[in-house]
Amino acid sequence: MKSLPFAIEATAGAARAATLTTARGDIRTPVFMPVGTQGAVRTLSPHHLLETKSQIILANTYHLSQRPGEALVAKHGGLHKMMQVNVPILTDSGGFQVFSLKKASVTEEGVTFAYELDGKQTFLSPERSMEIQQALGADIAMVFDECLAFGTDKEAAARSVDRTARWEQRSKDAHHRADQSLFGIVQGGFWADLRARSAKQITSIGFDGYAIGGLSVGEGHAIMCDVLDWTTPHLPADKPRYLMGVGRPLDLVEGVARGIDMFDCVIATRHARGGVFYTSKGRVRITDKRYRVDMYPVDTSCDCYACANFTRAYIHHLFRVGEVLGSILATIHNLHWFARFMGDMRKSIIDGSFEAFRAHVHEVWPESTEPAPVAAWGSDMDDPPATAEGLPAARRGPRPAAPKPARPPARPGPRR
Numbered sequence: 001m002k003s004l005p006f007a008i009e010a011t012a013g014a015a016r017a018a019t020l021t022t023a024r025g026d027i028r029t030p031v032f033m034p035v036g037t038q039g040a041v042r043t044l045s046p047h048h049l050l051e052t053k054s055q056i057i058l059a060n061t062y063h064l065s066q067r068p069g070e071a072l073v074a075k076h077g078g079l080h081k082m083m084q085v086n087v088p089i090l091t092d093s094g095g096f097q098v099f100s101l102k103k104a105s106v107t108e109e110g111v112t113f114a115y116e117l118d119g120k121q122t123f124l125s126p127e128r129s130m131e132i133q134q135a136l137g138a139d140i141a142m143v144f145d146e147c148l149a150f151g152t153d154k155e156a157a158a159r160s161v162d163r164t165a166r167w168e169q170r171s172k173d174a175h176h177r178a179d180q181s182l183f184g185i186v187q188g189g190f191w192a193d194l195r196a197r198s199a200k201q202i203t204s205i206g207f208d209g210y211a212i213g214g215l216s217v218g219e220g221h222a223i224m225c226d227v228l229d230w231t232t233p234h235l236p237a238d239k240p241r242y243l244m245g246v247g248r249p250l251d252l253v254e255g256v257a258r259g260i261d262m263f264d265c266v267i268a269t270r271h272a273r274g275g276v277f278y279t280s281k282g283r284v285r286i287t288d289k290r291y292r293v294d295m296y297p298v299d300t301s302c303d304c305y306a307c308a309n310f311t312r313a314y315i316h317h318l319f320r321v322g323e324v325l326g327s328i329l330a331t332i333h334n335l336h337w338f339a340r341f342m343g344d345m346r347k348s349i350i351d352g353s354f355e356a357f358r359a360h361v362h363e364v365w366p367e368s369t370e371p372a373p374v375a376a377w378g379s380d381m382d383d384p385p386a387t388a389e390g391l392p393a394a395r396r397g398p399r400p401a402a403p404k405p406a407r408p409p410a411r412p413g414p415r416r
């Protein structure tokens with residue numbers, strides 16, 4: 001494991017502004033990590049990615065191990081060389097994806113499942129996940145944990161917490177790459193005592209950072225905040241903390257207020273491909289008729305490549321005719337917006353105005369107008385497999401996919 005220097009520069013209550021030092025440069029936190037599930041941030045070239053000022057991106061162990069396979073990635077010299085990306089990369093462990101599959105069979109040894117695209121029988125364990133992630137060669141790897149389904153009873157959850165601790169110890173024992181950091185994951189469902197138990201077990205194993213898993217599964221904003229309140233006090237203050245799968249503006253600011261430093265979520269990129277822009281005044285659906293002849297940039301306060309050069313009318317047109325450039329521009333804008341949002345939050349922690357920033361976020365992004373949690377879309381992938389190679393949303397129907405009103409799914413699968 002490579003230790004990850006983490007220097008806290010300022011605090012505001014539990015919120016922290018810090019710097020993570022990696023071999024590929026410093027990461028100023030709090031930070032939002034765009035998702036590049038299949039070894040690419042969808043629609044963006046590495047040159048575009050630079051435009052967004054994203055500091056670190058996430059890639060997916062489960063999907064990359066299936067296609068193109070970690071051996072091919074290693075043949076390129078690792079993910080960074082294959083993708084031609086110079087920012088740090090974090091790989092998830094594959095745990096969440098596997099547990100979200102209906103036919104996964106779990107034993108103490110690991111999980112057996114049929115790959116969702118071709119039905120191929122596959123086995124994933126702490127050792128196998130570490131083998132894949134070390135071959136992928138990201139800067140930060142994640143331990144293999146057991147994700148709880150929403151609605152698991154407490155007795156089963158307690159057993160799962162203990163198994164997760166054993167799996168995370170096995171992950172650490174199997175991790176030998178000296179230039180890669182390894183984060184632990186705290187589970188424990190929706191019980192304060194189980195969260196505390198998991199945090200104690202995982203921190204006593206000892207990792208370079210700690211993630212909070214099992215959230216964004218349809219529990220809603222208030223319960224997410226409760227779980228953070230039960231968990232972060234048990235995590236060491238001098239290590240980075242990562243809230244997995246969470247990325248709505250309100251969740252981000254309340255996560256930071258509870259001491260979280262890192263976040264990832266597919267909504268910024270997925271919504272972009274549906275023509276939904278995040279702006280200083282809330283979400284804009286560029287496909288709305290009212291933008292048909294609108295000569296202003298999408299966000300008049302944004303200096304991203306899309307807003308600096310193109311009109312709402314042109315981008316509306318691109319989505320209307322299904323030109324992929326519409327998705328590219330929207331993705332550049334949204335990732336740039338999330339990077340700036342986190343940067344502004346960081347500044348507010350440093351200059352003592354975090355509470356004012358937090359109040360402003362509540363004003364612009366009230367909980368009731370937020371889209372459904374990611375799990376409600378049926379997959380954590382940055383698009384379901386059926387459309388993985390597909391067309392932008394605007395080509396699939398007269399009206400592009402748009403965020404739905406907050407409504408927990410009837411029986412959501414685990415998000416992380």
Ligand SMILES: [Zn+2]
Nearest residue numbers: 302304307333
């Ligand atoms: Zn912009």
